[in-house]
Amino acid sequence: MGEVLVLVDHVGGAVRKPTLELLTIARRLGEPAAVYCGASGADKAVDSLGRYGATKVYVAEDSAFDDYLVAPKAEALAAAARAVEPVAVLVASTPEGKEVAARVAVRLGSGIITDAVDVAADGSTTQSVFAGNFAVTAKVTTGIPVVTVKPNSATPELAETTPAVEPLAVEVSDAARSARIVDRQPRRSTGRPELTEASVVVSGGRGTGGDFSAVEELADALGGAVGASRAAVDSGWYPHAFQVGQTGKTVSPQLYVAAGISGAIQHRAGMQTSKTIVAVNKDREAPIFAMVDFGVVGDLSSVLPQATEEIRKRQG
Amino acid sequence: MDIVVLVKHVPDATADRTFSGADHTTDRAGVDGLLSELDEYAVEEALKLVDAHGGEVTVLTMGPEQALDAVRKALQMGAAAGVHVVDDALHGSDALATSLVLAKALDKIGAYDMVLTGMASTDGGMSVVPAMLAERLGVPHLGFAAEVGVEGSTVRIRRDGDSATETVEGSLPAVVAVTDQINEPRYPSFKGIMAAKKKPVQTWTLADLGVDVAQVGLSAAWTAVESVTARPPRSAGEVVTDEGDGGAKLAEFLAARKFV
Numbered sequence: 001m002g003e004v005l006v007l008v009d010h011v012g013g014a015v016r017k018p019t020l021e022l023l024t025i026a027r028r029l030g031e032p033a034a035v036y037c038g039a040s041g042a043d044k045a046v047d048s049l050g051r052y053g054a055t056k057v058y059v060a061e062d063s064a065f066d067d068y069l070v071a072p073k074a075e076a077l078a079a080a081a082r083a084v085e086p087v088a089v090l091v092a093s094t095p096e097g098k099e100v101a102a103r104v105a106v107r108l109g110s111g112i113i114t115d116a117v118d119v120a121a122d123g124s125t126t127q128s129v130f131a132g133n134f135a136v137t138a139k140v141t142t143g144i145p146v147v148t149v150k151p152n153s154a155t156p157e158l159a160e161t162t163p164a165v166e167p168l169a170v171e172v173s174d175a176a177r178s179a180r181i182v183d184r185q186p187r188r189s190t191g192r193p194e195l196t197e198a199s200v201v202v203s204g205g206r207g208t209g210g211d212f213s214a215v216e217e218l219a220d221a222l223g224g225a226v227g228a229s230r231a232a233v234d235s236g237w238y239p240h241a242f243q244v245g246q247t248g249k250t251v252s253p254q255l256y257v258a259a260g261i262s263g264a265i266q267h268r269a270g271m272q273t274s275k276t277i278v279a280v281n282k283d284r285e286a287p288i289f290a291m292v293d294f295g296v297v298g299d300l301s302s303v304l305p306q307a308t309e310e311i312r313k314r315q316g
Numbered sequence: 317m318d319i320v321v322l323v324k325h326v327p328d329a330t331a332d333r334t335f336s337g338a339d340h341t342t343d344r345a346g347v348d349g350l351l352s353e354l355d356e357y358a359v360e361e362a363l364k365l366v367d368a369h370g371g372e373v374t375v376l377t378m379g380p381e382q383a384l385d386a387v388r389k390a391l392q393m394g395a396a397a398g399v400h401v402v403d404d405a406l407h408g409s410d411a412l413a414t415s416l417v418l419a420k421a422l423d424k425i426g427a428y429d430m431v432l433t434g435m436a437s438t439d440g441g442m443s444v445v446p447a448m449l450a451e452r453l454g455v456p457h458l459g460f461a462a463e464v465g466v467e468g469s470t471v472r473i474r475r476d477g478d479s480a481t482e483t484v485e486g487s488l489p490a491v492v493a494v495t496d497q498i499n500e501p502r503y504p505s506f507k508g509i510m511a512a513k514k515k516p517v518q519t520w521t522l523a524d525l526g527v528d529v530a531q532v533g534l535s536a537a538w539t540a541v542e543s544v545t546a547r548p549p550r551s552a553g554e555v556v557t558d559e560g561d562g563g564a565k566l567a568e569f570l571a572a573r574k575f576v
Contacts, residue, residue, distance in 0.1 A: 011479050069458065069484050070447075094478065095435075095443070095460045102444035105412060106451040111538025112411065114442040124542060130333045130439075135545045136340075142538035178456035179490075182472075183483035194478070200575065222575060240462070240497050241476055246329070246438065247354065247496045255575050265330055276573060277550070278566065284555070291550040294569040298558025306563020311576050314567065 002087040003033040003056065007077050007100060008049065009092045013041020015048045017197045018092040020156035022149055023052045027159065028121045030087040031055050035080050035168070037073045039066040046163055053159030056166060058084075064172040070096055071176035074103035080168055081108055081144055088123055088140075093148040101148045110143030117153045117252075117273070131246070131265055132272030151196040152252045187241065193225045195242060199254045200224030201274070203244050205267075206231040207260015207281060207300055212238060214304035215259050221311045227251065227271075229261045245270035259300045263288025280304065317371035317429045317466065317488075319362040320422060322446075323355040323390055325383035326439040333439070339534055340541035341408050342439055344380060351386040354434035356393070356501035357494050361464055362432045363394045364499065369466055372396040374425060378406060378417055384517070391512035392504030398517035399425065405522055408534025411440075415448035417532060420525040422453065430471065431491045435460060446493040456486030459493040 004026035009016045019034070026032035033056040034049045036042050042059045049057055058080050064072040077100060081089055089104060091097040093115050105112035116125040123145055127136045140146070195201065200222045204215035206229065219226045228238035230245050244251055246269040256274035261267060263279070263286055271277070272291070279288040279295045280303045289295045296303050327333045327347040336343040362373045375390040377383050378401040387398035401421050409417070422431065431453075436443035443459075450457030461473035471492060472485045504512070522529055530536060556565055570576050 069456075069482075071457075074451075096477070098443055099447040099457070099459055102411070102447035103451045105444075106415070106448050112442075112444065113539055114444060128547075129441075131329070133333070133547055134335070135547055137542045138539055139542060140538060141540045175454055179458050179484050179486040181482050182485050185481045187478075187480055196478075222570070239476075240495075241478065246441075247435065255570070255573075269329075272550075276575075278569070280562070280566070284557070289555050290552050292555065293553040293573075294566065295553070295555035296558050296562040296566050297555060298562040303558055303562040303566060306561075307566040307570075308563075310564050310567035311570065314571055314576050 001030040003084050004030045005077070005081055005084060005086045005089045006032055006034050006054070007073070007091045007097065008034050008036045008045055009094065009097060010038060010041065010045055013038060013044035015045050017156065018151040020052045021151065021154040022090045022092060023049065023054055024154045024157045025119050025149060026090055027053055028119065029123060033058065033084070033086070035077055036060065037065045037076045039063045046165055050161050050163045051158060052156055053161055054163045055161055057163045058166050058168040060168040060170045062170060062172055064177060067181055068177050069179035069181060070099045071103065071179065072172045074100045074107065075172060075176050076168060076170045078104045078107040079170060086144060088145040088147060091146070091148045093150045098148050101146050105146045108143055108146070110146050111140035112146040113138055113140060114148045116147050116149045119147060119149060128273055131269035150250060150252070192219060193223070195225045195227055195249050196251055198225035201227050201244070201251050201253045202257040202259065203227035203229060203261060204232055204238070204259050205229035205261030208232060208237065210235065210237040214301055218257065218304045218308045221308045222255070229267050258288050259304060261288055262286040263291070317366060317369040318374070318427060319365060319371065319430045319432055320374045320376050320425060320428045321355070321358050321362045321390065321395065322418060322431065322433045323359065323375050323377045323386045324352045324437045325349045325377060325379050325386035326352045326437055329438050335544050339408060340544050341534065344382070349382055349385060351389040352434060352438045354436055354438060354496060357496050357498050358432040358434045359390045359393050359395060360499045360501040361494050365464070365466060371429070374399060376418065376421055376425070377401070378414060378421070387517060388512060389504070391515045392508045393502055394508060397515060399520060400517060401520050401525065403522045405529040405533050408537060409532045410537040410539055411442050411444050411448060412538060413532040413536060415445050415452060417522070417525065417527055418445070419449055419452040420527050421520065424520070424525060429488045431489070433491065433493045435493055435495045446491050450491040453491070456490040458484050458486050458490060461492055461494045462497040464492055464494065464498065
């Protein structure tokens with residue numbers, strides 16, 4: 001079986017969950033081989049990559065990966081792909097991941113598919129398009145397939161291995177050093193699961209009137225992440241990093257709770273594939289109610305706290 | 317400072333978008349089209365930058381005849397000139413071919429300091445064309461910009477990532493893709509609408525750009541759609557009206573579904 005290259009998405013060597021999902025998907029296609037690009041931290045990453053089935057880890061350590069935007073990673077991944085001639089190259093569908101994949105596709109002369117929600121053993125992909133109204137299956141027909149896969153498209157499966165670690169010699173070109181990161185302010189942790197990875201998401205919209213406390217308390221009772229509609233973000237009530245919708249994050253949790261969100265098409269595009277959908281809204285005519293498994297017509301400022309209290313009671 | 321803004325004409329996202337016939341391409345004829353909403357932010361940012369630094373804004377699009385509407389809208393907002401690449405052979409082009417054609421068109425436009433784009437189109441939504449263009453043009457790409465500033469020959473952006481907020485610098489010329497957080501796009505004024513009628517729009521074919529038709533279109537695409545299936549609409553479940561017990565009922569539902 002040929003190798004399947006998986007680009008490791010990490011923060012200082014701490015591997016992010018979408019990468020583990022990619023390793024699980026890679027096992028359907030061939031031998032999962034991870035490509036690690038970072039200033040340091042590879043040792044830490046190798047452990048967790050091995051636990052999820054990476055039989056090989058190609059390691060490129062260079063400060064350029066931290067100092068410059070994306071392009072050095074694309075060079076390293078393309079170089080690895082040229083050397084290994086893998087069955088496919090898998091990258092997480094994040095803004096950075098898509099940019100890496102785009103550059104790698106041009107460099108390799110390869111077809112590219114973005115935002116896959118599933119990849120079959122024969123390399124055929126499934127995408128959810130037009131606000132989730134259509135499922136499209138497609139295949140790369142030229143070159144080494146480059147595929148970006150949305151977070152939450154697979155459940156990471158443990159498959160303990162001890163990966164063979166191979167250094168990847170990378171000469172980062174001057175051209176790749178053309179977009180320099182001059183400042184980085186890490187986001188303060190909220191203590192909640194990451195939005196795109198969470199199995200429960202509770203989102204607030206215009207109906208919160210700017211007070212997200214009831215939304216946050218319900219999210220915490222359910223162990224979920226907090227999201228926000230574009231209306232709430234545009235009003236300055238919640239940071240953009242938490243926006244769910246076409247121009248924010250796409251989420252596909254087991255449970256999605258929409259509080260005070262009417263459900264415009266732009267919002268639905270970001271959450272339509274959630275398994276169970278629940279809404280609380282004052283307006284019985286809100287379009288969100290047409291797609292819920294359960295809905296409450298009422299004021300979220302009283303409905304959510306009551307639900308939170310009841311949940312806490314049941315949890316004992 | 318001369319800026320080229322890339323714009324796309326897309327089917328209206330609030331209409332029933334679908335695919336056309338046997339070749340599984342986006343139906344661009346059966347649904348009203350418009351300037352992709354996310355491109356308005358790029359047009360607005362370009363207008364602001366030339367207001368501050370001087371220069372002209374040119375809008376560039378590739379697409380069928382009706383794509384000219386997207387150029388017109390940008391001209392009404394205040395762009396100075398338009399370029400429309402139109403050729404029957406382009407139908408079904410993938411992102412790689414699109415970036416190739418746009419790179420050739422930018423070469424033909426010649427002098428520019430910045431290429432501005434939106435963060436994604438609202439139809440295909442791949443958001444890969446800006447990076448592909450930068451790769452082809454050999455210039456920096458500063459994507460996902462929530463703020464753009466120019467000082468001399470340096471462009472500086474702020475981008476809000478998942479784990480950090482970054483400030484990134486590159487030298488001009490550069491490709492810069494902006495998010496919908498960056499500004500509030502203006503509406504065309506009556507004066508702007510009238511003035512746009514007199515603004516120059518050039519129409520270029522693949523031959524004008526020296527692009528071989530064999531490199532573009534559906535048959536040259538490096539990916540192939542195998543099937544398109546409409547998802548059954550979600551059927552509405554139970555909706556109750558809160559009579560003082562709405563929260564308890566919600567908790568009961570969540571417990572029954574094992575979320576508690």
